[in-house]
Amino acid sequence: MSVDRAAYQQALRADGEAIAVAGRRDLGTQVPSCPGWTMHKLLAHVGRVYRSVGRHVAERATQMIPADQIPRPPEGNAIVEWFEDGHRFVQEALDGADPDDAVWTWAGPNNMAFYFRRMAHETAVHRWDAEAALGEPTPLDPDLSADGVSELYELVLPFTVANWDVALPATSLHLHRTDGDGEWLLVNDSGRIRMSHQHAKGDAAVRAGGAELLLLAWERIGLETPGVEVFGDAGTARAWFALSR
Template identity: 30%
Template sequence: MTTLDPARLAEGLLEQTGGFARAVAGADAGAQVPTCPEWRLADLVRHLGQAHRWAAEQVRKGEPVPVPDPRTAVPVPPGEWAAWLRAGADELTEAIAQTGPDTEVWTILGRGPAVAWLRRMLNETSIHHYDAAVTTGAGFEIADDLAADAVTEAFELISAPGVYAINPALAELRGQGETLALRPDGMEGWLATRTPGGVRWARGDHEADVVMSGPVREIMLVLSRRVPPSAGTVRLHGDAALLDHLLARMAF
């Protein structure tokens, strides 16, 4: 369940969509995205704009709809990127408002509140904002509360009941009590424990087999496999191999 209210999620979605649009403004549409090497910048733009509209359609229908492929979509001229991206974000926030954030709809984890799509798309947008910024050399900013909720959602996703049916590879996160602690600067942290039944997690500051500390933004980027933990943006103590194992298998 989201730690942020629908108004803040909607505000955050517009913040991150706007940052993404500024990062790609005037850039080469054919530039390869280093963090998504199978995509060009135009693919990334189309993916994000399509994702917002796809989520909005699912909120309105309450049922799953086919996932769009950005590589087969009608190209959007670069000069129209900003307006097109904003229109997609607006469409999603309006769909949530009209349907009601607590209305039950289909989500990637089964039936759940419509606001789950707002949260999922905010976090998707935040990570792709970083992808765009790395591609074009633009700056990347995200508020601490948004980055922290992205970390929480990541743990919720990999520990959800029935998640192995969606992503069988996550079963490799099961273990015998190995622990990872995340300690963001100036904020409450997280503890993840590998159990025979899967990952279990809780908020709080704890000792663990491996501890990662630093700015919450950087912790979010490491967990999303955008920045390696060895890049110097976070501080590690303990079993680095355990962290590597977790990161290699956390993709959702």
């Protein structure tokens, strides 16, 4: 599923604003989809990510800016305004960037296009976390979500597997989107993730809408969720989805 720059930027703007709205409602509420986090912690995490990415983008940094140079979040109600400032900062930085411009990224490719995509998906999933903590979350966009599934298995998890002691499932998983285009076959290729977009049989298959597949892949919802169909070995599906913990 191809998503353009404008769609990424629109999602970053709208979902970031929704996180701030959730924060104003109750900073102390627990966020069940992020165990151990309160709403304050969620805003602190995302706001600090915005400041880090915003600096890398604005400065066209080709080396990592150390974490100790990124401002720490404040305590109490000030976190909401601090989050909003970070949200504006990263948007403005990306507005002035060309997707092909060189910049350091933690997973590659080392260009601005990585951050357009990453910030949209980071914000969308955490917007869902924030709203789910307060009740019924508004749905994720299914096309953007399908792109998020691809990003997770193309970039995010391969980086995790390559840099930490993460064992991949020995069995394969096929994902099939039911509300638009999107199929993914996930295979353990000598300890590395090999993802392909094809209709092929895996040891397990999961069929669901694009939003549900993204939430499954990030372990935000379970296989028992209405609208999710599982075929074959459910343990295989759970093992692949557990990689995003």
